[in-house]
Amino acid sequence: MTRERRRAWIVGSIAILVSAVVFLIPFAFVLLQAAKSPSEASDLAFSWPKHFQFFQNFIDTLTSNDGVVWRAIINSTLLTIGSVLLMVIIGAMAGYVLARKRSKWGPVVNFFVLAGLIVPPAVVPTIWVLQGLKLFGTMPGMILIETTFGLSFTILLFRAFVGNIPRELDEAAVLDGAGPIRLFARVVLPLLRPVIVTVIVVQAVFVFNDFAGPLYFLPNSDQVTVQLALFTFQGQNLSFVNLLFMAIFIITIPPLIAYIFFNRQIVGGITSGAVKG
Known part of the structure; x- marks a missing residue:
């Protein structure tokens, strides 16, 4: 050796x-x-x-507190699916436009995208906006909040990946008569599969494990998420530490399984935009 x-x-x-x-x-x-x-x-x-x-x-954990763990898993699953779906759709379209189109508004848009990663969320003004839209304390409102929190990171990933796709593919599709929507849906979107898998897994884990967001914007006890269920579980069953750890184990299983099966796609999607091909 x-x-x-x-x-x-x-x-x-x-x-x-x-x-x-x-x-x-x-x-x-x-x-x-x-x-x-x-x-x-x-x-x-x-x-x-x-x-x-x-x-x-x-x-005992699944049946305690009127099945709060079951309800929390269902609510977190709905929240995760809705948020990640919007992130993929909006992030893919925005990333494609930012990578392909050159305009005077490009730097401004890039500034706000980067600001979304740096500037912390303003809780009270966001609550006012949700109340004005009649979405505060509702699952659709929480889906919009989680989508907004993860959109900047998603757009940056898609923009970096689209930068590696040759422009000749776009030109060939346009010469064949493809319009903007068909060009994106039939040519570009299938090539984005690695970064789509990355966004789905990374953001799904983030949304599923989010505690601060539902704590601020989803105070309704009927729509408790998994992290809020742990918080409530600990407060109501201080003498049953074993059930608290069992709840932690149950909630950890879905993100762990997702990471085990998709870890290669996660690394490949994150590093795809690091090297120009």
């Missing part, structure tokens, strides 16, 4: 070890607490449960 390969092997081993410590150990801690009895879990010790009751805790 050469010195370079030995060095690469050592660095890779250290990276795997650090990743295991940072991610796997906290996950194992959650699993252990979720399998314990209330008295054992309250000690918060990193130890094997004396009385293994993982499946009983799983059932």
